[in-house]
Amino acid sequence: MKLEDLGEDRLLARILPRLQNGNLVVAGAGDDCAIVRPPSVGNLLVLKTDCVVASVHFQPKANPVDVGWKAMMRPLSDFAATSAIPRFALVTLIVSKKTSSNWVEQVYRGLHRAAAQFDVSIVGGEMSGTRGPAAISVSVVGEVEKDRWMSRRGGRAGDDLFVTGCLGGASKGKHLRLVPRIAESRWLTKNFSIHAMIDLSDGLGADLPRLAAASNLGFQIDKNRLPRARGVTIDHAISDGEDYELLFAISPRTRDRLQKSWRQKFPRLPLTGIGSLHQQSAINASPARTNQQLKGGYVHFQ
Amino acid sequence: MKLEDLGEDRLLARILPRLQNGNLVVAGAGDDCAIVRPPSVGNLLVLKTDCVVASVHFQPKANPVDVGWKAMMRPLSDFAATSAIPRFALVTLIVSKKTSSNWVEQVYRGLHRAAAQFDVSIVGGEMSGTRGPAAISVSVVGEVEKDRWMSRRGGRAGDDLFVTGCLGGASKGKHLRLVPRIAESRWLTKNFSIHAMIDLSDGLGADLPRLAAASNLGFQIDKNRLPRARGVTIDHAISDGEDYELLFAISPRTRDRLQKSWRQKFPRLPLTGIGSLHQQSAINASPARTNQQLKGGYVHFQ
Numbered sequence: 001m002k003l004e005d006l007g008e009d010r011l012l013a014r015i016l017p018r019l020q021n022g023n024l025v026v027a028g029a030g031d032d033c034a035i036v037r038p039p040s041v042g043n044l045l046v047l048k049t050d051c052v053v054a055s056v057h058f059q060p061k062a063n064p065v066d067v068g069w070k071a072m073m074r075p076l077s078d079f080a081a082t083s084a085i086p087r088f089a090l091v092t093l094i095v096s097k098k099t100s101s102n103w104v105e106q107v108y109r110g111l112h113r114a115a116a117q118f119d120v121s122i123v124g125g126e127m128s129g130t131r132g133p134a135a136i137s138v139s140v141v142g143e144v145e146k147d148r149w150m151s152r153r154g155g156r157a158g159d160d161l162f163v164t165g166c167l168g169g170a171s172k173g174k175h176l177r178l179v180p181r182i183a184e185s186r187w188l189t190k191n192f193s194i195h196a197m198i199d200l201s202d203g204l205g206a207d208l209p210r211l212a213a214a215s216n217l218g219f220q221i222d223k224n225r226l227p228r229a230r231g232v233t234i235d236h237a238i239s240d241g242e243d244y245e246l247l248f249a250i251s252p253r254t255r256d257r258l259q260k261s262w263r264q265k266f267p268r269l270p271l272t273g274i275g276s277l278h279q280q281s282a283i284n285a286s287p288a289r290t291n292q293q294l295k296g297g298y299v300h301f302q
Numbered sequence: 303m304k305l306e307d308l309g310e311d312r313l314l315a316r317i318l319p320r321l322q323n324g325n326l327v328v329a330g331a332g333d334d335c336a337i338v339r340p341p342s343v344g345n346l347l348v349l350k351t352d353c354v355v356a357s358v359h360f361q362p363k364a365n366p367v368d369v370g371w372k373a374m375m376r377p378l379s380d381f382a383a384t385s386a387i388p389r390f391a392l393v394t395l396i397v398s399k400k401t402s403s404n405w406v407e408q409v410y411r412g413l414h415r416a417a418a419q420f421d422v423s424i425v426g427g428e429m430s431g432t433r434g435p436a437a438i439s440v441s442v443v444g445e446v447e448k449d450r451w452m453s454r455r456g457g458r459a460g461d462d463l464f465v466t467g468c469l470g471g472a473s474k475g476k477h478l479r480l481v482p483r484i485a486e487s488r489w490l491t492k493n494f495s496i497h498a499m500i501d502l503s504d505g506l507g508a509d510l511p512r513l514a515a516a517s518n519l520g521f522q523i524d525k526n527r528l529p530r531a532r533g534v535t536i537d538h539a540i541s542d543g544e545d546y547e548l549l550f551a552i553s554p555r556t557r558d559r560l561q562k563s564w565r566q567k568f569p570r571l572p573l574t575g576i577g578s579l580h581q582q583s584a585i586n587a588s589p590a591r592t593n594q595q596l597k598g599g600y601v602h603f604q
Contacts (some may be wrong), residue, residue: 003571024345031453031516032500033350035446039340044328047425047442048335053432071598081334090351092439094396124348130355132434137394139351139441144337151333198334214333246393 003104008127011101022121024087034123035087046084046142046149051074054133058176063102064103066176068110071136074201074222076118077180077244078101081199082151083189084144086182091125092137099134099250107136118182141251148189150248155196155215159249159277160194162258167204168232170242178244185246187265192258197248203241211247212277221275305406306399310429311578317410324423326389336425337388341445348386348444348451352377356435366405368478370412373438376503378420379482379546383501384453385491386446387422388484392440393427401436409438410511421486429485450491452550455518457498461551461579464560467571468504470534472544489546489567494545494560499550505543513549514579552580 003011008088012030021028026035039045052071054060072089091111094102115122120140164181181199188194198211204226212219228237250258255273262271305313315333323330328337341347354373371452374391381388393413397406417424422442466483483501490496500513506528514521530539552560557575564573 004593027451027453032380033386035384036347036349037446038345038347041343043340045338045340045390045443046335046336047441047443049394049439050428051394051396051430052441053396053430055433056583058432060315077333080557082337084335088347088349090349090441092394092441093352094353094355094437094439124351126352126439128353128355128437129358130435131357133432134429135396135437137351137353137396137428137439139349139392140348141347142360143340149329149337151329151337153333197364214457233315238395275440276385 001101002097003095003099003101006101011104014105018216018240021026021123021195022119025121025123028121028123029125031302034090036123040300044141044149045083046079047139048075048078049137049139050078051135051137052189052296053135055096060133060143062176064106064152065113066111067136068107069114070176070178071138072111072114073178073180073244075138075140076120076182077178077199077201078248079140079142080129080181080185081197082144082149083185083197084142084149086120088123088138088141089115089120090139091122093125093127094130094135096134097129111138122164132166139274150185150189150197152196152198152211152214155211155217155249157217157267157277158252158280159195160255160273161221161247161249161277162217162271162273163204163227163245163247164271165198165243165245166229167200167243167245168237169229170240174229175242181246184266184269188248192250195249197246200243200245200247201241203239203243204247205238206241207261208247211249215249215277217277218279219275220278224274225274252265252276303403304399305397305401305403308403312522316340316407323425324421327423327425330423330425331427336390336392337424338505345445345447346451348371348381348384348446349441350377350380351439351441353437353439354379355437359414361521363433364478366408367412367415369438370409370558371416372478372480373440374413374416375480376548377440377442378416378422378484379480379501379503380389381442381444382483382487382548383499384446385461385499386444386450386451388422388442388444388533390443391417391422391424392441393424394426395429396432396437398433398436399431412476413440451497452487452491452496454498454500454513454516457513457551457579459579460554461497462554462557462575463521463523463549463551463577464575465502465506465529465547465549466573467530467545468528468529469502469545469547470539470563471543476531477544482546486568486571490550493563494556497551497553499548502545502549503543503546505541505545506549507540508543510549513551517551517579519579520581521577522580525578527574529572529574552603554578
């Protein structure tokens with residue numbers, strides 16, 4: 001049945017009862033605002049919004065459960081970058097009234113599944129018609145300890161740069177199945193002094209310069225050391241984007257302890273040192289080539 | 303200049319410095335997540351998201367400052383309904399890369415102006431391209447005292463129903479200049495025991511039945527008593543929508559004190575008793591006609 005035949009109230013009546021609210025939710029979806037418990041005493045609030053748009057972030061024919069999954073996981077990946085705990089999500093769905101209500105219900109199934117994986121309660125949302133492609137915007141609210149939140153800004157000259165996982169090849173479907181590195185990030189900030197962190201959503205080629213610039217530093221990486229997904233060239237590993245892996249800066253004095261404990265804790269996820277932060281920017285593809293700009297990475301509107 | 307020529311990073315560099323962050327913001331727009339201070343001790347968190355879409359909520363040729371204003375004020379109107387204090391906003395802008403960067407900057411000017419009017423800090427956002435109409439999604443986070451938040455659910459049989467302002471005629475431009483009734487709502491819950499409240503975003507014909515249903519009650523209103531905007535028929539006052547006025551239920555014992563203090567506090571804004579909540583639903587257009595369903599009101603997708 002199409003949305004225009006079903007109507008908003010009846011669609012909501014199908015979706016709302018499936019949302020499971022945790023004990024932090026005082027009044028969830030279905031009222032004008034959601035009312036929820038504040039963060040634990042001493043913690044700060046963490047806020048993030050992100051969106052997926054048809055033909056930009058997913059193909060119109062993609063499995064709608066995957067689309068919902070990705071829509072929820074994208075802002076959660078920013079929580080990983082911040083080393084914060086997500087708690088509540090708000091969902092805005094903008095779709096044509098010609099869309100089948102089944103497609104919308106499947107998207108919600110994906111949203112719900114992704115939220116449940118990280119104990120996030122979907123506490124509200126909004127629907128609107130459009131004449132254009134479908135768009136799903138998800139805002140997430142959570143919390144973090146005052147002395148534990150990460151940003152792009154704290155990198156220091158001489159810091160090692162590490163990335164989790166493998167880079168590149170996301171467009172082959174990996175981007176729809178992303179799992180934010182929240183557990184890894186929380187473990188890192190619990191056990192190590194991380195100076196700066198970012199999640200690789202636009203690709204190393206775009207996000208590494210952002211971390212460096214926010215820290216008022218340049219960087220030096222060895223392209224040959226980049227951990228690449230199977231069959232992916234170096235250039236694609238740098239520029240494909242949508243890796244949703246962590247990139248972080250840490251004192252080189254911690255290198256050995258970090259690598260050893262990481263292998264014990266996350267034996268199936270690579271952690272790779274790819275270079276370091278410096279006063280000046282350079283890429284060493286070979287020792288003879290320096291001061292080459294790192295290009296590529298997905299930049300919106302270009 | 304078009305967005306595709308300017309690029310996301312340069313556009314953000316133009317917009318971000320203009321955002322004024324209050325002293326509750328620890329780390330605002332420009333990092334992966336925003337970090338902000340939690341609610342005052344004892345208060346609950348309040349969350350709401352809403353959106354505007356071109357050709358649905360605004361005409362493509364509308365003044366972009368007005369579009370931004372409306373995009374921010376819509377979720378703030380839900381804060382009025384909840385009698386909550388808004389604090390932080392996240393903005394997602396989905397536009398074609400052919401859009402002029404000036405249009406986007408004007409939209410942000412409107413968003414910013416609206417946020418400033420209610421001391422709300424815009425602490426983050428997201429931009430994405432689309433092949434379709436522009437859409438702006440705004441999520442707002444705030445707080446409310448544990449014993450003061452309002453919902454649609456608390457109405458009691460016999461309660462008076464009041465609306466603020468005048469209904470109908472929003473499409474003539476009023477909808478772009480809405481001012482959420484937050485001050486009025488906070489005053490009401492400070493001085494009176496309000497049982498249930500909702501903001502009239504889809505029109506009395508859609509929102510009154512929602513308040514009644516959430517309270518497990520019916521309603522009786524006198525159509526002839528509806529406060530109408532100039533030149534608006536009764537049917538339009540019921541069904542136009544986008545009034546963003548408050549509808550609330552309160553014990554009839556408070557009627558005289560409410561009306562007298564309201565006139566003193568808000569002399570320029572009408573407050574009108576339009577009927578009451580009952581076990582059974584009915585509209586009295588004239589005393590002879592009862593049990594007529596209240597129809598109309600804007601329902602999405604229909």
